[in-house]
Amino acid sequence: MLHRRVYQFLIIYCLGILFLLLLKYSLGLSNYVIPSPLNLRTTFSEVVSRYFSDVLDTLSVAIIGQFLSIFVAFLIGILARKTTWFGSFVKVAAYNFQAYPIVALAPIIFILLGDGFLSRLLIAAMICYFPLLLSVLGIMSEPIEDIEHFYRTTGRMRWQLAIKIRAFENLNKLTTVISGSATLAMAGTIVAEFIAANTGIGYSIRIALYQSDLSKILVALFLIGITLSVYQGILEWAGIVAKKAWAAS
Amino acid sequence: MKTEKISSKKFVVLALLVFCFFFSAGSTHAAGDRLNYRLKWLFNASVAGDLYADVHGIFKSEGIAVTVKAGGPERDAIKELELGHAQFGVASADQVIRARDKGAPVVVIAQLFQINPLQWIYRSAAMSVDSLQDLRGKTLGITYGGNDETIMRTLLAKGGITEDDVNLFSVRYDYTPFYQNKVDLWPVYRNSQGIFISQKLQDAGEDVGFLIPSKFGVKFVANSVVTSERMLQENPDLVKRFLNALLLAWEEAMNPDNEQKTITTIAEFDKDSSPELIEQQLSITRMLIKPRKDLVIGTIDAAAWKQTEAIMLKQGQITAPVAIENFLKPGGQP
Numbered sequence: 054m055l056h057r058r059v060y061q062f063l064i065i066y067c068l069g070i071l072f073l074l075l076l077k078y079s080l081g082l083s084n085y086v087i088p089s090p091l092n093l094r095t096t097f098s099e100v101v102s103r104y105f106s107d108v109l110d111t112l113s114v115a116i117i118g119q120f121l122s123i124f125v126a127f128l129i130g131i132l133a134r135k136t137t138w139f140g141s142f143v144k145v146a147a148y149n150f151q152a153y154p155i156v157a158l159a160p161i162i163f164i165l166l167g168d169g170f171l172s173r174l175l176i177a178a179m180i181c182y183f184p185l186l187l188s189v190l191g192i193m194s195e196p197i198e199d200i201e202h203f204y205r206t207t208g209r210m211r212w213q214l215a216i217k218i219r220a221f222e223n224l225n226k227l228t229t230v231i232s233g234s235a236t237l238a239m240a241g242t243i244v245a246e247f248i249a250a251n252t253g254i255g256y257s258i259r260i261a262l263y264q265s266d267l268s269k270i271l272v273a274l275f276l277i278g279i280t281l282s283v284y285q286g287i288l289e290w291a292g293i294v295a296k297k298a299w300a301a302s
Numbered sequence: 303m304k305t306e307k308i309s310s311k312k313f314v315v316l317a318l319l320v321f322c323f324f325f326s327a328g329s330t331h332a333a334g335d336r337l338n339y340r341l342k343w344l345f346n347a348s349v350a351g352d353l354y355a356d357v358h359g360i361f362k363s364e365g366i367a368v369t370v371k372a373g374g375p376e377r378d379a380i381k382e383l384e385l386g387h388a389q390f391g392v393a394s395a396d397q398v399i400r401a402r403d404k405g406a407p408v409v410v411i412a413q414l415f416q417i418n419p420l421q422w423i424y425r426s427a428a429m430s431v432d433s434l435q436d437l438r439g440k441t442l443g444i445t446y447g448g449n450d451e452t453i454m455r456t457l458l459a460k461g462g463i464t465e466d467d468v469n470l471f472s473v474r475y476d477y478t479p480f481y482q483n484k485v486d487l488w489p490v491y492r493n494s495q496g497i498f499i500s501q502k503l504q505d506a507g508e509d510v511g512f513l514i515p516s517k518f519g520v521k522f523v524a525n526s527v528v529t530s531e532r533m534l535q536e537n538p539d540l541v542k543r544f545l546n547a548l549l550l551a552w553e554e555a556m557n558p559d560n561e562q563k564t565i566t567t568i569a570e571f572d573k574d575s576s577p578e579l580i581e582q583q584l585s586i587t588r589m590l591i592k593p594r595k596d597l598v599i600g601t602i603d604a605a606a607w608k609q610t611e612a613i614m615l616k617q618g619q620i621t622a623p624v625a626i627e628n629f630l631k632p633g634g635q636p
Contacts, residue, residue, distance in 0.1 A: 085404035086381050092404075163476055249474045251446075260447030264619070265378055265400060 055286035062282040066275055088268035096268035100257075101276070104269075107254040108276045111242050112284065114170065114253070118177025119238035123231060126182050130189030131216060144190070151183045155244060163249045173245040173253065180241030181234040188230040192223045221299060228292025232285045239281050336367045337544065340379040340388040342525050344372050345571035347583030348419065348493055350564050351552030351591075351599070352392075357567045360551045364543040380408050383530045390533075390544055395523030395610040395626075396449055396619070402629060403620040407531040410607075411545055411634045412600035414552070415524040417590045420450055422487040422513035423499055429486060431513045434461025440486040443473040450489040453515050453522050456613050460518060487513055493586040497579065521606035522613065534636050541634040549600045556588050556599065602632045 070093075077087035084092050133143040155176060166172045193216065200218050204210040220227065246255025254273055261269035341349050352370050355361050361368040371388070373379065379391025380401045392414065393401075401408050422431075422443070429436065434457060444451045450473075458468065471485045477499060480488040490496040492512060500510045515522065527548065534541055555564045565580050572580065592599055604627055611626045 080385075082384055083401070083405040083407065085401040085406035086384050088404075160476060163474070164478060249476065251472045256446075262375075263445070263447035265381070265397065 055283065055290065058282040058286040058289075059279065062278045066278055070271070085265065086267075088271070092268045093271060096266075097272050097275075100269055100272055104254060104257060104273055104276050107252070107257050108273075108280050111246060111253040111255060111277075112239065112280055114173045115177050115235070115238040115242040116284070118174045118242060119181055119231075119235055121174065122178040122182035122185055122234065122238065125178065126185035126189045129186055130193045133190060134193035147183075147186055155180055155241070156248065159245070159248050169250070173242050173250055176245035177238045177241035180244065181237035184237065185230055185234050188226065192219055192226065195219065197222045224292065224296045224299070228289060228296075232288040232292070235285050235288060236281060239277065243277070336369060337390060337540075338369050338371060338382070338388040339544075340371045340377060340382050340391040341373040342377075342379065342392040342394065344374055345568070346494060346575065347568055347572070347580055347587050348491070348525075349392075350555040350568055350584060350587060351414070351548065353567050353571055354555040354564060355548050355551030357570065358551065358554075358563075360547045360554075361544070364547040366540065366543055366547065368544070368547075379528060380406055383408060383528065383533075390527060390529050392525050393528050394449065394525055395607055396452065396614060398526065398528060398629075399611050399614055399620060399624055399626055402624040402626065403622070408528050409531055409534055409629045409631045410526045410528055410602060411534070411541060411631050412527040412549060413523060413602045413607075414526060414600070415590050416593050416597065416601070416603065417514070417516055418453075418522050418524040419492045419494075419496075419587075419590050420453060420489060420522075420524065421492045421496065421515065422450075422454075423480070423490050423496055423510050424487045424513065425483075425503065426509045426511035430511060431487075434458075434463065434518055437461065437487075438463060438467045441469040441471050441484065443471045443480065443485045443488040445473045445489065448489075449522065452613060452617060452619065453520060454489075455617060456520050456522070457515055457518055459616075460520065493583050493590060497582050497586065520613075521603065521609055523603065523606050523610050526602070527600070529634075534631060534634065538634065538636045545600070545634045549598075552591065552599045556592050558588070600632075602630050604630055 133140045243255035246253035356370045379393045382388035479485045614620050
């Protein structure tokens with residue numbers, strides 16, 4: 054699973070580069086617009102170690118942000134699963150909050166929290182929590198009738214049990230959503246770094262953009278893609294292990 | 303089978319569209335002789351002459367139709383010239399030199415700003431910068447990767463000041479650290495942010511001063527008009543007509559007698575700035591574009607361009623000398 058994700062990413066990345074090179078050579082564009090393979094190789098060897106450490110820095114924030122958003126999404130999803138006034142209020146608040154573009158909220162966040170770790174974390178969590186919330190809401194508000202009926206008729210049903218049943222029966226769906234949300238957490242962290250941070254790959258991309266250096270950006274994209282593929286592969290694997298362990302217990 | 307046929311047709315149409323896109327790029331003329339002119343930044347007082355040429359029909363009087371397009375952080379006029387999306391554009395010297403270093407066929411036909419608007423603001427009660435030595439021990443704001451980093455590093459090197467002698471502070475669009483006195487010198491565009499930051503501090507009873515790099519011999523060239531080598535070779539007459547119109551419009555827009563007309567022109571595009579603010583911006587822009595009455599707008603300061611190249615070479619921003627003087631074509635001379 055892990056290696057499949059990695060080679061699939063490599064195929065996509067190589068196709069993208071090939072398309073750019075096709076464009077470059079068919080239009081006779083200079084290295085300023087699209088770098089040559091030699092440029093790419095030189096830039097890669099120059100920046101790879103620094104950029105890789107930047108990507109790991111970004112990934113570490115993204116992972117914490119993602120776990121924070123999973124926690125928040127589950128909390129809201131569980132609170133809002135019932136069709137009560139409070140449930141609907143929580144849902145409306147969560148949906149409205151998501152409607153504000155993050156770039157508009159970012160300056161407020163940076164003024165309140167500065168341009169360090171906390172701002173990056175919060176923005177990453179804010180960007181990736183919504184799809185998680187939608188899935189959790191969908192799963193938690195949909196009863197698994199076959200199983201839940203038994204507990205209800207025997208009078209043993211409690212809300213914690215209902216949540217466990219629904220989570221277990223939809224574990225594949227949840228794993229897919231959690232794995233997918235890693236991409237959003239990473240994107241969120243990069244956006245935060247791009248807007249205001251002094252570290253991370255988003256910050257490095259911003260500097261490369263200032264210098265119109267597409268080769269650096271392509272190297273950054275490669276490292277982001279490969280790292281994210283590995284992380285998502287690990288999440289999927291962890292989902293399978295969790296399901297097996299849960300089923301066995 | 304039917305679905306497959308439809309899909310194949312769609313694929314062929316898509317391929318044709320991509321093909322057309324490829325081969326529409328790179329032409330020196332826009333469709334119907336309409337030229338695209340890509341600015342470096344958004345519409346405001348610093349592009350007064352460009353807007354003036356458009357609104358007051360000066361391009362038209364030269365028999366050319368020009369679409370003036372706003373720039374922005376994600377826009378790069380030089381790339382658009384190569385891709386054929388624009389025929390003329392505005393770029394700073396570092397962009398041009400970097401592009402030449404990577405083989406982009408770009409030439410400079412006029413230099414708009416004679417003094418770089420990028421300067422540093424400071425509280426004049428707390429300090430003054432009469433010599434570069436005054437920077438020692440100060441916290442200096444710079445945008446890592448930006449022009450201001452290059453200029454500040456050059457100033458420091460010129461003053462024999464090392465990084466250990468100062469504190470470099472990474473700057474963002476949020477000016478709070480400067481307002482909070484955490485940073486002594488903050489980089490601003492003199493004719494935009496410079497005005498409203500000064501205003502805010504003056505409202506709070508604080509006077510400001512500006513560190514002007516050119517006063518210390520660092521002439522890092524800012525906005526200049528560029529086109530492609532091919533355009534200059536194939537359509538020298540068109541380049542001349544464009545430039546004549548543009549520079550005439552700049553002269554008119556910078557003429558104090560036309561101030562009200564110019565303010566009205568800018569206000570049509572810059573809805574967020576009050577006429578009073580535009581007036582202040584215009585007055586400073588005039589100082590930067592035409593610092594002397596006898597100076598002809600558009601004059602290319604070749605020595606400043608060579609100095610900019612030397613700075614970039616020294617700081618490793620280009621791999622080898624590009625001999626930028628060979629690509630300065632004042633007046634659009636081929």
